[in-house]
Amino acid sequence: MTFVEATCSAPVNIAVIKYWGKRDTALILPTNSSLSLTLSQDDLRSTTSIRADATFTRDALWLNGSSVALDGEGRMTTCLEEMRKLRRQLEQSASQKDIDGKALSSCHLHIVSENNFPTAAGLASSASGFAALVFTLAKLYQLPENASELSRIARQGSGSACRSLFGGYVAWEMGASADGQDSLAVQVAPETHWAGMKALICVVSDAKKGTSSTSGMQRTVQTSTLLQERINSVVPERMAEITKAINQRDFDTFATITMKDSNSFHAVCMDTFPPIFYLNDVSRSIIAVITELNRLSTEAGKGLVAAYTFDAGPNAVIYALEQSMPEIIALVSHFFPGKDRKEGSLPAGFNVKVSTVFPPESVSRLIHTRVGDGPRVLSADHSLVASDGQPKRIA
Amino acid sequence: MTFVEATCSAPVNIAVIKYWGKRDTALILPTNSSLSLTLSQDDLRSTTSIRADATFTRDALWLNGSSVALDGEGRMTTCLEEMRKLRRQLEQSASQKDIDGKALSSCHLHIVSENNFPTAAGLASSASGFAALVFTLAKLYQLPENASELSRIARQGSGSACRSLFGGYVAWEMGASADGQDSLAVQVAPETHWAGMKALICVVSDAKKGTSSTSGMQRTVQTSTLLQERINSVVPERMAEITKAINQRDFDTFATITMKDSNSFHAVCMDTFPPIFYLNDVSRSIIAVITELNRLSTEAGKGLVAAYTFDAGPNAVIYALEQSMPEIIALVSHFFPGKDRKEGSLPAGFNVKVSTVFPPESVSRLIHTRVGDGPRVLSADHSLVASDGQPKRIA
Numbered sequence: 001m002t003f004v005e006a007t008c009s010a011p012v013n014i015a016v017i018k019y020w021g022k023r024d025t026a027l028i029l030p031t032n033s034s035l036s037l038t039l040s041q042d043d044l045r046s047t048t049s050i051r052a053d054a055t056f057t058r059d060a061l062w063l064n065g066s067s068v069a070l071d072g073e074g075r076m077t078t079c080l081e082e083m084r085k086l087r088r089q090l091e092q093s094a095s096q097k098d099i100d101g102k103a104l105s106s107c108h109l110h111i112v113s114e115n116n117f118p119t120a121a122g123l124a125s126s127a128s129g130f131a132a133l134v135f136t137l138a139k140l141y142q143l144p145e146n147a148s149e150l151s152r153i154a155r156q157g158s159g160s161a162c163r164s165l166f167g168g169y170v171a172w173e174m175g176a177s178a179d180g181q182d183s184l185a186v187q188v189a190p191e192t193h194w195a196g197m198k199a200l201i202c203v204v205s206d207a208k209k210g211t212s213s214t215s216g217m218q219r220t221v222q223t224s225t226l227l228q229e230r231i232n233s234v235v236p237e238r239m240a241e242i243t244k245a246i247n248q249r250d251f252d253t254f255a256t257i258t259m260k261d262s263n264s265f266h267a268v269c270m271d272t273f274p275p276i277f278y279l280n281d282v283s284r285s286i287i288a289v290i291t292e293l294n295r296l297s298t299e300a301g302k303g304l305v306a307a308y309t310f311d312a313g314p315n316a317v318i319y320a321l322e323q324s325m326p327e328i329i330a331l332v333s334h335f336f337p338g339k340d341r342k343e344g345s346l347p348a349g350f351n352v353k354v355s356t357v358f359p360p361e362s363v364s365r366l367i368h369t370r371v372g373d374g375p376r377v378l379s380a381d382h383s384l385v386a387s388d389g390q391p392k393r394i395a
Numbered sequence: 396m397t398f399v400e401a402t403c404s405a406p407v408n409i410a411v412i413k414y415w416g417k418r419d420t421a422l423i424l425p426t427n428s429s430l431s432l433t434l435s436q437d438d439l440r441s442t443t444s445i446r447a448d449a450t451f452t453r454d455a456l457w458l459n460g461s462s463v464a465l466d467g468e469g470r471m472t473t474c475l476e477e478m479r480k481l482r483r484q485l486e487q488s489a490s491q492k493d494i495d496g497k498a499l500s501s502c503h504l505h506i507v508s509e510n511n512f513p514t515a516a517g518l519a520s521s522a523s524g525f526a527a528l529v530f531t532l533a534k535l536y537q538l539p540e541n542a543s544e545l546s547r548i549a550r551q552g553s554g555s556a557c558r559s560l561f562g563g564y565v566a567w568e569m570g571a572s573a574d575g576q577d578s579l580a581v582q583v584a585p586e587t588h589w590a591g592m593k594a595l596i597c598v599v600s601d602a603k604k605g606t607s608s609t610s611g612m613q614r615t616v617q618t619s620t621l622l623q624e625r626i627n628s629v630v631p632e633r634m635a636e637i638t639k640a641i642n643q644r645d646f647d648t649f650a651t652i653t654m655k656d657s658n659s660f661h662a663v664c665m666d667t668f669p670p671i672f673y674l675n676d677v678s679r680s681i682i683a684v685i686t687e688l689n690r691l692s693t694e695a696g697k698g699l700v701a702a703y704t705f706d707a708g709p710n711a712v713i714y715a716l717e718q719s720m721p722e723i724i725a726l727v728s729h730f731f732p733g734k735d736r737k738e739g740s741l742p743a744g745f746n747v748k749v750s751t752v753f754p755p756e757s758v759s760r761l762i763h764t765r766v767g768d769g770p771r772v773l774s775a776d777h778s779l780v781a782s783d784g785q786p787k788r789i790a
Contacts, residue, residue: 225655226662229624260620260668267621267666273651274686275658281676291669 002100003053006140007383010131010375012044012123013037013163013170014199014317016258016309017238018265020213021221021231027180028075028159031221032235035171035242036163037319038191039199040372046128048113048136049384054100056108056389063113063129065395079134079157080109087141104141112384112391117367123201124213124311130157131164135375147374151185167191167373169246171239191371194249196322201367202332204282204314211276213312216269223273230268235261251321255294255307258319262309278312282336282362285355286316289335292354293328296347329366336363397495398448401534402778404440405526405770407518408433408558408565409594409712411653411704412633413660415608416616416626422575423470423554426616427630429567430637431558432714433586434594435767441523443508443531444779449495451503451784458508458524460790474529474552475504482536499536507779507786512762518596519608519706525552526559530770542769546580562586562768564641566634586766589644591717596762597727599677599709606671608707611664618668625663630656646716650689650702653714657704673707677731677757680750681711684730687749688723691742724761731758 013036021031059080061068070076087105099107113132115125134154138145151162155172162184163170168191175183211219220227238257245253269276279287287308294304305324309317320328333344337360346352386392408431416426454475456463465471482500494502508527510520529549533540546557550567557579558565563586570578606614615622633652640648664671674682685703692700700719704712715723728739732755741747781787 225629225659226621226624226666229621234620256668263668263670264620264666267662270665271621271659271662273655273658275682277674277679277682279672280679284672284675287670287672 002055003051003389004099004104004140005049005051005380005383005385006136007047007049007378007380008132008136008139008375009041009045009047009378010128010135010164011038011041011167011372012117012125012128013160014039014309014311015160015163016254016307016319017235017242017261018311019159019172020217020265020268021227022159022217024178024180025218027183028155029180029183030159030172030174031227032231033172033174033239034160034163034235035169035188035239036160037169037197037199037371038164038167038374040369041376042372043367043369044117044123044128046113046115046125046132047378047382047384048111048129048132049382050112050133050136050140051110051385051389052099052104052107052140053110053389054102054107056110059109059111061111061113062391062394064115065391065393075130075157076133079130079153080137082153082156083134083137083141083143086143086145090141090143110385110389114384114393123203123315124160126158127160127164130154130161131375133157134161135165139377148184148186152180152183155180155183155185165374168193168371171243188243189246191373194246194371197371198320198322198325199369199371200318200320200325200328200332201365201369202286202316202318202336202363203365203367204280204286204316205362205364206280206314210278210313216272216276216312219276220268220272224268224271226271227268230264234264252303255304255319258307258309259290266310278314279310280314282358283310283314283316285335285358286318286332286363288354289331290318290328292351293331293347296349325368329368332363332366338363338366341366397450398446398784399494399499399535400444400446400775400778400780401531402442402444402773402775403527403531403534403770404436404442404773405523405530405559406433406436406562406767407439407520407523408555409704409706410555410558411649411702411714412630412637412656413706414554414567415612415660415663416622417554417612419573419575420613422578423550424575424578425554425567425569426622427626428569428634429555429558429630430583430634431555431565431567432592432594432766433559433562433565433769435764436771437767438762438764439512439518439523441508441510441520441527442773442777442779443506443524443527444777445507445528445531445535446505446780446784447494447499447502447535448505448784449497449502451505454504454506456506456508457786457789459510460786460788470525470552471528474525474548475532477548477551478529478532478536478538481538481540485536485538505780505784509779509788518598518710519555521553522555522559525549525556526770528552529556530560534772543579543581547575547578550575550578550580560769563588563766566638583638584641586768589641589766592766593715593717593720594764594766595713595715595720595723595727596760596764597681597711597713597731597758598760598762599675599681599711600757600759601675601709605673605708611667611671611707614669614671615663615667619663619666621666622663625659629659647698650699650714653702653704654685661705673709674705675709677753678705678709678711680730680753681713681727681758683749684726685713685723687746688726688742691744720763724763727758727761733758733761736761
């Protein structure tokens with residue numbers, strides 16, 4: 001045997017309590033805890049194959065079929081080095097198999113990673129990508145570490161990646177220690193906990209490339225006069241409240257906090273100097289439409305039916321229970337017509353004045369998915385590495 | 396003589412430290428102090444004529460040529476009653492002339508008020524309108540009260556109206572007393588203090604009618620978790636800083652605080668639940684364009700050249716010194732072409748990617764004005780009341 005290999009996939013997660021701000025930019029330690037829902041890998045995933053071969057002469061990485069330079073520094077290297085360190089500890093403490101007499105931790109790696117969703121969709125791929133990287137390395141290296149321990153390392157690749165190590169409802173506890181040992185993800189509830197929890201991703205076209213979240217959040221930390229209030233008071237209270245709401249499957253509270261925290265996050269972005277805008281007119285109208293739908297439903301005594309949330313971009317993610325989704329999709333399709341959806345309709349009593357009907361493809365795509373499980377180990381059939389150690393697919 | 400009459404005009408003001416939130420909705424007592432610049436009445440004004448006639452059988456009001464019912468309650472009535480009370484005190488303390496034997500305070504009034512700018516322009520007319528009402532009544536009633544004392548009454552018509560009783564740079568001090576006696580406007584500096592201070596109003600078209608400021612600000616008070624921080628900490632510091640900057644004619648500090656406070660105000664609107672959006676994609680792009688212009692200028696060692704500020708709507712007001720205005724108008728005209736402006740141009744080195752060029756008339760009008768004086772007493776030639784006591788102009 002000249003090589004060992006592992007292939008795994010990891011999910012995307014969309015936060016309901018937002019991560020925005022680092023207290024340590026090198027270790028990626030956040031200024032507040034956050035909480036997300038893991039979305040199903042059946043719809044959205046990063047898949048990563050990693051091969052270790054004694055004959056490889058260097059570490060190499062391909063993302064979506066394109067070679068990416070590994071320059072021996074940066075976040076990718078941090079994750080690789082942390083994982084190699086764990087492997088070396090294992091090799092020292094026990095007799096582990098080598099490859100052709102060479103310790104596995106000393107072998108170079110070929111890493112091939114792909115997302116099944118277009119980068120153009122504006123969905124953060126770094127979370128699922130780093131989660132897949134760290135999880136696949138853990139399998140390759142046969143490490144005993146649990147998901148929370150791995151999340152501590154994935155966090156150093158991309159903060160929110162730590163939450164993609166788990167399925168279901170996942171908290172990233174900010175921790176208190178300076179070295180970040182207690183800043184890691186824990187599962188609040190598994191994906192099976194709340195039957196029927198669905199997500200509708202509305203991919204919003206935007207002419208203008210927004211501020212990157214890495215630079216944006218640091219500008220907020222440096223300049224916003226409202227962020228400290230969010231960090232010290234608003235988020236801790238919401239973390240406790242939404243955890244309880246999830247445990248009790250209380251959709252009204254879950255939805256209210258989700259929408260408020262999305263608003264709060266975009267508020268501190270606007271309070272940044274110069275201000276950061278991620279929401280555009282389409283995003284604003286999605287909010288207005290969901291707000292009106294919830295008003296109608298609440299007045300009818302049925303409580304809230306949908307919760308919008310927006311990350312660092314104009315795309316909306318709408319969380320709702322399964323029975324509400326047909327109505328929500330019809331509503332979105334009415335105001336935001338597009339090729340991939342039927343003509344939309346409105347519930348009786350809906351105030352159409354809350355939004356204009358937008359030109360076709362203002363929402364370019366709707367992705368209807370659900371809460372899903374954590375990283376999966378895939379069989380060798382799914383390997384992205386060809387027999388010659390190069391990627392099967394080159395872009 | 397069967398009647399007495401007075402005609403006055405009052406200016407618009409645009410705040411640089413924003414008023415948002417009432418601690419007493421009946422008395423219109425604000426949750427924070429605010430500060431504005433009074434704009435020239437040569438360009439924007441409310442003109443009001445008030446006639447008292449012993450033969451009038453009721454109080455009557457015409458706004459922009461349309462009759463408006465005075466139902467004996469509401470803010471207009473509050474202002475009328477407060478002013479009549481002052482007149483009665485005067486009549487009791489001194490021998491004042493009556494009209495045909497009837498005390499002036501007992502005569503009914505015909506009030507005719509007009510704005511020289513279209514309501515559709517989205518410029519708040521209530522501030523100039525209530526300032527003109529109260530100031531004209533003070534003249535009609537020959538009251539000795541000074542502008543700050545009158546501002547206390549105008550405040551009860553429309554909060555920001557109190558600031559339109561002065562020219563130049565005007566603070567509305569929130570006060571502490573429950574009856575509102577110390578919640579009034581004071582002049583920070585006269586209009587002549589800072590030569591060359593100009594304002595460019597960019598009237599932005601918006602399909603959707605926004606939330607009214609009266610209902611919006613109370614929703615913010617009730618639901619925003621960030622407003623208290625703005626009220627208690629952010630605004631008091633900025634009030635002191637910008638007052639000093641105005642006194643020292645320090646444009647850099649003035650502009651920075653102006654932009655930050657506009658951002659902060661819109662941030663707490665977004666943090667409201669449901670959220671309030673006044674800025675649209677055109678507003679966002681005006682911010683991006685001014686930010687880039689300031690970046691260029693700062694890098695060239697010339698400091699900031701422009702400050703944007705947005706009230707409860709998508710219109711931008713850009714404060715700048717006279718020598719910078721041609722460049723700013725050319726820049727705005729480039730990204731927001733329109734019938735009333737020449738083809739625009741960009742300064743060398745300007746990053747055009749900060750904004751797309753918008754369709755013509757996205758900014759429907761540019762109004763170039765300056766800091767101006769307080770309410771003016773006009774001659775009888777300017778009366779809006781015809782000899783029969785009815786408005787000269789009916790819409």
